[in-house]
Amino acid sequence: MNTTAITEVLGFAREPGWLPWAVQYFFLIGISTMAFFLSLPGLLWQRAGWQDLARHALLAALVCGLAAPVALLADLHQPGRFLNFYLHTNFGSWMGWGAYFIPLYVVGLLAYTWSVLRANRAGLVFAALVAGVGAVLVLVYTGMETMIVAARPLWHSFLIPVFFAATALAGAFGMTAMFEALAGRREAKVLNGGLHFSQWAVLLVIAAWLVMALGGAAPYREALATIHGGWVAAWIWFIVSVAVTLWLARGASLLIPALFALHGAWLARWLVFMGGQSVPKLGSTHTAQTLSLTPDSLLGIIGTAGLCLFIYIVLTSLVRWDDSAHA
Amino acid sequence: MNAHPDLSRRAFLGRLPVVTAGLAVPVAAVAETKGPHWAMLVDTRRCIACQACTIGCAVENALPEGDFRTVVATYAVRTPEGQTGLSVLPRLCNHCEEPPCIPVCPVGATYKRADGVVLVNGDRCVGCAYCVQACPYDARFINHKTGKADKCTFCSHRIETGLLPACVETCVGGARIFGDINDPETEISKRLKAAEGRTRVLKPEAGTQPRVFYIGLEDQLAGRVAGASATEMMWRPSHTGA
Numbered sequence: 238m239n240t241t242a243i244t245e246v247l248g249f250a251r252e253p254g255w256l257p258w259a260v261q262y263f264f265l266i267g268i269s270t271m272a273f274f275l276s277l278p279g280l281l282w283q284r285a286g287w288q289d290l291a292r293h294a295l296l297a298a299l300v301c302g303l304a305a306p307v308a309l310l311a312d313l314h315q316p317g318r319f320l321n322f323y324l325h326t327n328f329g330s331w332m333g334w335g336a337y338f339i340p341l342y343v344v345g346l347l348a349y350t351w352s353v354l355r356a357n358r359a360g361l362v363f364a365a366l367v368a369g370v371g372a373v374l375v376l377v378y379t380g381m382e383t384m385i386v387a388a389r390p391l392w393h394s395f396l397i398p399v400f401f402a403a404t405a406l407a408g409a410f411g412m413t414a415m416f417e418a419l420a421g422r423r424e425a426k427v428l429n430g431g432l433h434f435s436q437w438a439v440l441l442v443i444a445a446w447l448v449m450a451l452g453g454a455a456p457y458r459e460a461l462a463t464i465h466g467g468w469v470a471a472w473i474w475f476i477v478s479v480a481v482t483l484w485l486a487r488g489a490s491l492l493i494p495a496l497f498a499l500h501g502a503w504l505a506r507w508l509v510f511m512g513g514q515s516v517p518k519l520g521s522t523h524t525a526q527t528l529s530l531t532p533d534s535l536l537g538i539i540g541t542a543g544l545c546l547f548i549y550i551v552l553t554s555l556v557r558w559d560d561s562a563h564a
Numbered sequence: 565m566n567a568h569p570d571l572s573r574r575a576f577l578g579r580l581p582v583v584t585a586g587l588a589v590p591v592a593a594v595a596e597t598k599g600p601h602w603a604m605l606v607d608t609r610r611c612i613a614c615q616a617c618t619i620g621c622a623v624e625n626a627l628p629e630g631d632f633r634t635v636v637a638t639y640a641v642r643t644p645e646g647q648t649g650l651s652v653l654p655r656l657c658n659h660c661e662e663p664p665c666i667p668v669c670p671v672g673a674t675y676k677r678a679d680g681v682v683l684v685n686g687d688r689c690v691g692c693a694y695c696v697q698a699c700p701y702d703a704r705f706i707n708h709k710t711g712k713a714d715k716c717t718f719c720s721h722r723i724e725t726g727l728l729p730a731c732v733e734t735c736v737g738g739a740r741i742f743g744d745i746n747d748p749e750t751e752i753s754k755r756l757k758a759a760e761g762r763t764r765v766l767k768p769e770a771g772t773q774p775r776v777f778y779i780g781l782e783d784q785l786a787g788r789v790a791g792a793s794a795t796e797m798m799w800r801p802s803h804t805g806a
Binding site: 247321326514517519 | 613635637639711770794
């Protein structure tokens, strides 16, 4: 039948399987791994110019790295069964591998922190190696487990892991800069330079994605066509916010560009996960994404932020993170 | 257990009747020993969108309010001549030969039985919803009551006792034909053969080889539909999560 118009008069939309908890997890674990890498020049290699910020980068890695697994566990609809990840591992699944990469990274990060605080040089090198391998594996698995989902055109791109990494790097610079600003530091050259680099990388990835989509590559073209309604405005705002971050990072201010970078890193994941899941795989009914005051929605987002704040308060109460003499 | 075959004369003579009986069995009977491979044929021309299957499935499988394993998506289609007609797409798990939901499951909870039915081991499922993402047909969901991945099972508990799936049993128009496609004498095998070249599956480009076939399915309804959605008339989830 040669049709001119189809209206779905009775159908249904599946609600998102991955809840806002997943956005929180990918946001936090990405920032944590990248902040860990930011701490290496100052703490491991003793590079001049990086030593002041290194301890706050480590603090950012810890705050996010300890909160992230909680968010991930909350995203499971059967969190009490998490042991099944280890009792019945399917090594053909990226998520199955992730269950081993996360503890490897977190344990490595804790050992690295311990070595830094105890000034144990031999232990530091080994712990940095373990945490570094864990961080790379976490970045790879989080990107790959999203990328291989062919049923969601927006996710099914080799650019997704790169996009996650670039926005995570921006978020890591942002969170480190925020902690520096909260500690009363004013030196913004390295951090704002890093923000510049990471935000340009984000823009480059988006440009490459658009070139593929407008060039007619199948999943990209389909993904572009399915971005609808308010999600179009949200994507545009994301790109504008990246540009604003770039502009703000030109100056000497630490806090404002840092907050914009964090906002961008979070929004990127919200757009990919919640926006991607709003598109129907069959039919034409989109999932209406609304935030409500429930644990699976707004309370979860606020709760994760509260957990981060709690960890920050505990860690900064126990350790002097702005003591660069011990960096 | 000894891996070497027993080559004694006594053993040979003992097995001789088995060999000769095997040679005497007709080819069709040999095919039967493969066991059934369950599939469904949906004749959309017979579907009147009454949703009896939707309700029958929900009742049979005790689904929580708002969760569906099958539903008949209904479309108003307007032709260039200005005529408006009704088109339907009964939707359910396609029990694919190459199910993308199986390899992604981190705990191996999703599996495919020898009879072709794709099932979820509820004791193992952690509710991570990775299979929900991987399914190209939106056939899976997280059951609000159990917190586990849920989907059509072809009513495996019924077919194991010789009954038809609830949606087939309740279909007033006889639009759903269920049976064993390994057996050429079943209704579904005969119908599939009669409609050869005119049957379709959803999203064939996904390479999943669905075992739910359609007759009379319009091209533009076989995947994501570029059309309007009468959202105000539709059910929407009032809550999220388990």
